[in-house]
Amino acid sequence: MGPCQSAPSDPKTANNKKIEAELQNAAGKESKKMKFLLLGAGESGKSTIFKQLRLIHGSPRSTEDLKMFAGVVRANIIVLTKRMVSLIDQLELVEKFSNEERTAYDAILAGVSKVSNSPPTSQAQRVQMEIKLAIYDSDLCVAMKDQIKILFNSKVMETAWLSRAKVNAIDNHRLFVDQIDTIVAPDYLPTNEHIVNSRMRTTNVVMNEYDIDGVRFEIYDVGGQRTERRKWMPYFDDVDGILFVAALSEYDQMLAEAKRTNRMTETIGLFRTIANTPAFKGTPFMLFLNKNDLFEEKIKVSNPKDIEAFADYNGSSYEEGLNYFKKKFEKSVDDIDGFDTRLYVHVTNATDKGNVEFVWKAARNIVLDQVNNYFKIYFFS
Numbered sequence: 001m002g003p004c005q006s007a008p009s010d011p012k013t014a015n016n017k018k019i020e021a022e023l024q025n026a027a028g029k030e031s032k033k034m035k036f037l038l039l040g041a042g043e044s045g046k047s048t049i050f051k052q053l054r055l056i057h058g059s060p061r062s063t064e065d066l067k068m069f070a071g072v073v074r075a076n077i078i079v080l081t082k083r084m085v086s087l088i089d090q091l092e093l094v095e096k097f098s099n100e101e102r103t104a105y106d107a108i109l110a111g112v113s114k115v116s117n118s119p120p121t122s123q124a125q126r127v128q129m130e131i132k133l134a135i136y137d138s139d140l141c142v143a144m145k146d147q148i149k150i151l152f153n154s155k156v157m158e159t160a161w162l163s164r165a166k167v168n169a170i171d172n173h174r175l176f177v178d179q180i181d182t183i184v185a186p187d188y189l190p191t192n193e194h195i196v197n198s199r200m201r202t203t204n205v206v207m208n209e210y211d212i213d214g215v216r217f218e219i220y221d222v223g224g225q226r227t228e229r230r231k232w233m234p235y236f237d238d239v240d241g242i243l244f245v246a247a248l249s250e251y252d253q254m255l256a257e258a259k260r261t262n263r264m265t266e267t268i269g270l271f272r273t274i275a276n277t278p279a280f281k282g283t284p285f286m287l288f289l290n291k292n293d294l295f296e297e298k299i300k301v302s303n304p305k306d307i308e309a310f311a312d313y314n315g316s317s318y319e320e321g322l323n324y325f326k327k328k329f330e331k332s333v334d335d336i337d338g339f340d341t342r343l344y345v346h347v348t349n350a351t352d353k354g355n356v357e358f359v360w361k362a363a364r365n366i367v368l369d370q371v372n373n374y375f376k377i378y379f380f381s
Helices: 011-031 046-057 063-090 099-112 123-143 145-152 155-161 171-178 192-197 226-231 263-275 292-298 318-332 353-380
Strands: 033-040 206-212 215-221 241-247 285-290 343-347
Touching: 033 046, 033 263, 033 353, 046 192, 046 206, 046 215, 046 241, 046 353, 063 099, 063 123, 063 145, 063 155, 063 171, 063 192, 099 123, 099 145, 123 145, 145 171, 171 192, 215 353, 241 263, 241 353, 263 318, 285 318, 285 353, 292 318, 318 343, 343 353
Parallel strands: 033 215, 033 241, 241 285, 285 343
Antiparallel strands: 206 215
């Protein structure tokens, strides 16, 4: 048998292989770095998701970082206590305290009233005042531990707690009160659960990077309050995915910065504004309907129909309530051409690590698939 000879190379086949190689190389380069923005109104749970992603993909926190969060957790207890003390007064329940409870209540009032309430005259002054107040609240929590326990164990608090939405009390911070003995100890370092549930207002844009399966993901967390949203614009370029977080449980609450504005209507309006932003044309949107656990409990006792903005609600169950608000968001953007093809809705509980891990994996796979499809269209059209 004579020597084997290779068949003449087919120019068309060689060209296809070249295009395929270019496609894989280009897609690989582009998909190695992905940029996501975490957007939403204040107290929606954005930063909780951001912290969960750090727990899932990031490095362990330093002792210094943990000590900082210890102060935040203690301050959160005082913030919750202040709001509930105010509510007890609004509901005219003070006279129902026992003598011991009234003494504790008065002591707490005296403690929180020592801080000056004069308004800041500049952004820098406001930040300094917030830091000073957080430190004071952290120390006050330690000093008032016994009085706080007495207050929260009272029948008066049990009654007031049912109306906590009126003062925007953060439900998960009740956990801190229940564990206050541990939290005020000198050697206390927060658990992951405490860190995730802690609340610290985002006043600057924070970015974390994670390498996941050979791809670098940049995730930006930005402040959700109205005064912070002007800082969003510089980060709108070259965004691969939007993670928009909306708190389901806040349909009967008002904005902290605008007492007459319903939080849910504000969030739906903000969602529409972001969806209409030219910089995000074609960008996948992941809508996280967050705090579903709190929503499921709240809707049993607080009917959305009683809120003027949601008077058309006629449901009677968690599932009907969830579907109602999901449709509210979808309807707000149904006039945006093609938006329904890039909107992905997830029901979430940001304090549940497993849930966040699941929806985040789904979100990043959606974006990666879109990038790969883009290069296929680009090279073969």
